Amino acid sequence: MSVLNNLIGGLSLGSVYAIIALGYTMVYGIAKMLNFAHGDVIMIGGYMCFCAMQYLGLPPVVGILIAMVVCTVLGVLIESLAYRPLRGAPSLAVLITAIGVSYYLQNAALLIWSSNPKSFTSVVALEPIQLAAGRLTVTGEAIVTIIAAVVIMTALTIFTSRTKMGKAMRAVSEDRGAAQLMGININRTISMTFAIGAALAAIAGVLYCSAYPTLSPTTGSLPGIKAFTAAVFGGIGSIPGAMLGGILLGIIEIFSNAYISTQLSDAIVFAVLIIVLLIKPTGLLGKKIREKV
Amino acid sequence: MNGKMVNAPSRGIIPERDADKSLALETIHLGISFGGLKAVDDFNLTLGRTEIGGLIGPNGAGKTTVFNLLTNVYAPTEGTIIVDGKDTRGLKTFQVNRLGIARTFQNIRLFNNMSVMDNVLVGLHHEMDYGFPKALLRLPGFYKSERIAKKRAMEYLSLFNMQDMAEHKAGSLPYGAQRRLEIVRALATNPTILLLDEPAAGMNPSETAELMENIRKIRDTFQICIFLIEHDMSFVMGLCEGIAVMNFGRIIAKGTPEEIKSNPQVIEAYLGREKGK
Amino acid sequence: MKKLSKNTVYNLSTYGIVIVAYLIVQGIVLAGGLSNQIRGQLVPICVYISLAISLNLVSGVSGELSLGHAGFMSVGAFSGVIVAAALRDSGMGGVPILIISMIVGGVISGIAGLIIGIPVLRLRGDYLAIVTLAFGEIIKNIINNLYVAVDARGLHFSMTSADGFNLSEGGRVVINGPMGATGITKLASFTMGVVLIIFTLFVVLGTINSRHGRAIMAARDNRIAADSVGISVTRCKLLAFTVAAVLAGMAGALYAMNYSTVAAKKFDFNTSILILVFVVLGGMGNIRGSIIAAAILTLLPELLRSVADYRMLVYAIVLILVMLARNSTVLKNYINNVVNGIVSRIKAPFSGRNGGKGGASE
Numbered sequence: 039m040s041v042l043n044n045l046i047g048g049l050s051l052g053s054v055y056a057i058i059a060l061g062y063t064m065v066y067g068i069a070k071m072l073n074f075a076h077g078d079v080i081m082i083g084g085y086m087c088f089c090a091m092q093y094l095g096l097p098p099v100v101g102i103l104i105a106m107v108v109c110t111v112l113g114v115l116i117e118s119l120a121y122r123p124l125r126g127a128p129s130l131a132v133l134i135t136a137i138g139v140s141y142y143l144q145n146a147a148l149l150i151w152s153s154n155p156k157s158f159t160s161v162v163a164l165e166p167i168q169l170a171a172g173r174l175t176v177t178g179e180a181i182v183t184i185i186a187a188v189v190i191m192t193a194l195t196i197f198t199s200r201t202k203m204g205k206a207m208r209a210v211s212e213d214r215g216a217a218q219l220m221g222i223n224i225n226r227t228i229s230m231t232f233a234i235g236a237a238l239a240a241i242a243g244v245l246y247c248s249a250y251p252t253l254s255p256t257t258g259s260l261p262g263i264k265a266f267t268a269a270v271f272g273g274i275g276s277i278p279g280a281m282l283g284g285i286l287l288g289i290i291e292i293f294s295n296a297y298i299s300t301q302l303s304d305a306i307v308f309a310v311l312i313i314v315l316l317i318k319p320t321g322l323l324g325k326k327i328r329e330k331v
Numbered sequence: 332m333n334g335k336m337v338n339a340p341s342r343g344i345i346p347e348r349d350a351d352k353s354l355a356l357e358t359i360h361l362g363i364s365f366g367g368l369k370a371v372d373d374f375n376l377t378l379g380r381t382e383i384g385g386l387i388g389p390n391g392a393g394k395t396t397v398f399n400l401l402t403n404v405y406a407p408t409e410g411t412i413i414v415d416g417k418d419t420r421g422l423k424t425f426q427v428n429r430l431g432i433a434r435t436f437q438n439i440r441l442f443n444n445m446s447v448m449d450n451v452l453v454g455l456h457h458e459m460d461y462g463f464p465k466a467l468l469r470l471p472g473f474y475k476s477e478r479i480a481k482k483r484a485m486e487y488l489s490l491f492n493m494q495d496m497a498e499h500k501a502g503s504l505p506y507g508a509q510r511r512l513e514i515v516r517a518l519a520t521n522p523t524i525l526l527l528d529e530p531a532a533g534m535n536p537s538e539t540a541e542l543m544e545n546i547r548k549i550r551d552t553f554q555i556c557i558f559l560i561e562h563d564m565s566f567v568m569g570l571c572e573g574i575a576v577m578n579f580g581r582i583i584a585k586g587t588p589e590e591i592k593s594n595p596q597v598i599e600a601y602l603g604r605e606k607g608k
Numbered sequence: 609m610k611k612l613s614k615n616t617v618y619n620l621s622t623y624g625i626v627i628v629a630y631l632i633v634q635g636i637v638l639a640g641g642l643s644n645q646i647r648g649q650l651v652p653i654c655v656y657i658s659l660a661i662s663l664n665l666v667s668g669v670s671g672e673l674s675l676g677h678a679g680f681m682s683v684g685a686f687s688g689v690i691v692a693a694a695l696r697d698s699g700m701g702g703v704p705i706l707i708i709s710m711i712v713g714g715v716i717s718g719i720a721g722l723i724i725g726i727p728v729l730r731l732r733g734d735y736l737a738i739v740t741l742a743f744g745e746i747i748k749n750i751i752n753n754l755y756v757a758v759d760a761r762g763l764h765f766s767m768t769s770a771d772g773f774n775l776s777e778g779g780r781v782v783i784n785g786p787m788g789a790t791g792i793t794k795l796a797s798f799t800m801g802v803v804l805i806i807f808t809l810f811v812v813l814g815t816i817n818s819r820h821g822r823a824i825m826a827a828r829d830n831r832i833a834a835d836s837v838g839i840s841v842t843r844c845k846l847l848a849f850t851v852a853a854v855l856a857g858m859a860g861a862l863y864a865m866n867y868s869t870v871a872a873k874k875f876d877f878n879t880s881i882l883i884l885v886f887v888v889l890g891g892m893g894n895i896r897g898s899i900i901a902a903a904i905l906t907l908l909p910e911l912l913r914s915v916a917d918y919r920m921l922v923y924a925i926v927l928i929l930v931m932l933a934r935n936s937t938v939l940k941n942y943i944n945n946v947v948n949g950i951v952s953r954i955k956a957p958f959s960g961r962n963g964g965k966g967g968a969s970e
Contacts, residue, residue: 066734072734072737120928120932123932123936124931124932124935124936126937127935127936128892128935130667130673130888130892131888131931131934131935133673133888134884134885134888134889134927134931135927135928135931135932137881137885137927138924138925138927138928138931139924139928141920141923141924141927142921142924142925142928144920145920145921145923145924146921148917148920149917149918149921259877259878263741263745263877266738267738267741267742270734270735270738274734299753301749301752301753302749302750302753304745304746304749305745305746305749305750308742308743308745308746308749309742309746311738311739311742312727312728312739312742312743315731315735315738315739316727316730316731319730319731319732319735320735321735402836404832404835404836423835423840424832424835424836425834425835425836425837425838425839425840425841426838428835428836428837428838429838433836433837434836436832436833436836440830440832440833440836441829441830441833442825442826442829442830442833442834443829443830444825444829444893445822445825445826445829449822449825449826450826452819452822453822453823453826453834453837453839454837455819456819456822456823456837456838456839457838459819461818461819463815463818463820463847466814466815466818466819466820467810467811467814467815467818469814473818476819477819480819498614516837517836517837519837520837520838
């Protein structure tokens with residue numbers, strides 16, 4: 039039964055990674071940039087929800103909504119102030135700017151909330167469910183996280199394939215110049231992508247903090263890096279790839295924690311990533327690009 | 332391999348001066364398919380030691396793909412390439428170059444951020460013999476080797492009167508000079524076969540005429556085989572001793588310029604079939 | 609007199625700048641003109657300068673984004689510490705021990721670079737970047753679980769704990785898992801730091817101005833063209849990667865020897881990023897730029913101490929603004945307009961008085 043318990047734990051953690059990875063992968067696919075500040079938006083989302091619940095006494099659902107709204111605004115703001123002026127600049131310049139934004143968010147959080155970790159109250163009120171005569175425990179957080187990931191994934195798939203904005207996103211991701219000639223507003227499409235990515239980060243932040251209830255200005259870094267890894271693992275730019283990568287990464291992490299070594303679990307996760315990339319250099323579901331000679 | 336007999340190499344188009352020499356290049360049933368589509372099929376060709384050969388055909392006929400196969404940028408799915416008597420199967424592109432094939436590219440590929448001189452020196456990489464430790468310690472052998480290489484590079488540049496541009500950035504050169512620099516860089520690798528992919532593209536008639544002269548001069552000076560793709564018919568007809576015509580991935584005709592000019596299949600490929608015929 | 613080439617002049621003046629800066633700083637130190645805080649930063653500044661130079665070889669000259677440079681620093685730091693601990697009772701002087709530790713640190717880090725580089729360099733672009741990041745994290749994770757002790761019988765290694773070593777008398781634990789290396793004899797000095805910078809410059813500039821360096825740059829500018837002229841792209845990139853790893857290892861060894869304790873978590877992703885920031889701000893492939901950016905940005909947080917809590921925030925804003933100002937055409941135009949506007953406004957009253965263009969209609 040412990041295998042099943044771990045599997046559920048892995049699915050749950052993996053779902054959080056998947057939700058964050060979706061933000062990375064969409065921004066990468068459409069704006070062609072690695073948004074390193076994405077992890078810190080998670081942290082801001084966590085703090086927002088925390089403040090709403092702790093200081094304003096609002097119910098968790100409202101807390102989540104506030105976190106989503108604030109993060110969405112933040113995401114759009116970051117894009118238009120820091121990244122938009124750099125459109126067409128070398129990708130490394132954009133990367134370093136993103137790192138600057140990441141430093142900025144972390145240090146702003148440090149000033150506002152100090153470095154003392156806050157203990158986060160879970161937003162999920164469900165009691166853990168005992169199955170198989172108590173040998174299998176499923177926490178409320180796990181259930182909610184997994185359901186949230188599935189819902190988000192489905193919604194995003196429908197959004198990108200059915201709606202006008204979603205199609206515009208795919209067009210921009212495929213060929214920015216051609217999309218522009220077809221009358222698609224590039225800036226608005228990219229803003230929209232950042233808005234969605236940031237809103238997802240807020241949800242992920244709240245869910246992550248519910249499962250691991252300590253909140254500090256650097257809370258977002260590690261899940262950020264892991265989710266980035268997950269996005270590459272699945273094939274960066276691919277929405278199903280991010281989902282698959284996130285969930286696999288979560289499962290590998292929990293299993294290596296349980297059966298191999300707690301201390302080395304990060305190393306194992308990264309080692310698996312390296313092996314996958316060596317076998318399939320563009321990730322699990324990534325497109326193979328052939329350079330024209 | 333299918334059981335088909337190889338077409339006897341048409342020695343007729345190899346110039347007499349190569350008569351008793353081994354072939355520079357031979358392809359046998361060469362082919363590649365991309366996901367079921369045969370981009371090049373049953374491509375048989377021979378080139379003599381000092382021949383200037385031409386490869387012509389409508390757009391999309393597979394000419395550049397042939398160059399990519401010859402240099403192992405794409406691994407052939409069928410057939411054999413023999414360079415200077417050696418099978419190139421399984422070699423990497425850089426190893427094929429070491430075996431004696433150098434090329435230029437249809438869409439120019441220079442080392443844009445490096446100087447003209449450095450572009451040529453990269454071509455001379457293997458002519459210099461110092462190892463990495465020697466380079467770091469700046470032993471006398473390093474300076475000697477560098478000095479000789481720079482002198483050689485200047486000689487190569489002088490083929491096209493480009494000595495004055497040696498310190499310019501390659502990416503900042505005018506278009507025609509970039510094309511010429513690509514040829515110089517390829518020559519610097521001391522090839523037995525030089526592949527030129529549309530060398531006259533974008534040039535005006537006087538530049539084209541000059542290029543024809545220079546290509547002949549290169550062949551005469553270095554005694555190498557030159558194989559080129561070009562759309563400018565007067566260029567090809569005036570320069571090449573043997574011509575192969577491709578359409579839909581296959582060779583539809585081979586021969587001397589005169590034979591090609593009067594070949595009905597070639598005329599059809601270029602002008603289309605007349606109705607009712 | 610023989611005319612020196614442009615490259616030679618550039619290289620010599622780069623060495624000149626470093627040496628002059630060293631003499632000036634050393635002079636100020638001897639005159640007691642530096643605060644303890646800044647003096648404490650001298651070795652780290654030297655270390656970061658040489659790290660930035662060596663990373664520039666990978667990212668600027670060879671054109672591959674590496675997010676794991678701190679990993680090599682870490683390998684060098686801990687192997688250096690082990691060597692120094694093993695040699696402590698050998699009766700050798702501090703400087704020879706330091707030099708040997710740095711060399712061993714560099715060699716082991718170089719071996720790690722070679723082993724990592726062979727698989728990594730098959731990948732391209734962002735995928736390569738993430739794998740370097742992954743290796744950096746793996747190295748950190750492994751060293752975090754590494755226990756090393758030294759006694760009369762030699763070195764002891766373990767991946768679980770320091771308890772099982774059964775050390776003989778006088779033996780001691782050198783690396784204690786997550787606690788890192790403790791009880792390091794501080795051997796590093798500012799002078800040694802400058803020597804390291806000069807050595808790093810010597811290797812990197814020497815590489816760039818050789819046939820190997822040209823091949824590396826050719827592979828960066830156009831991979832396919834480099835291939836077509838007989839350059840093995842993979843071998844070139846591997847050379848750049850390994851040389852950079854050796855240099856980072858040496859810098860790491862010196863860095864560790866500047867503190868009494870050092871833990872693996874110091875050499876994490878953030879440190880790799882920090883070094884990359886130096887390289888990008890200094891200009892890709894611009895060695896002198898790397899030196900200046902590393903020096904200024906290492907000092908900046910110290911100089912910003914007056915704004916205490918806000919210093920890292922200011923640092924972040926400066927970083928973003930510099931990137932924007934350097935790369936955004938929109939912002940460049942904007943700045944120009946503002947400057948022109950101010951200039952013309954300042955000029956306007958004068959031009960009116962002088963009967964210039966604006967004043968005629970009044």
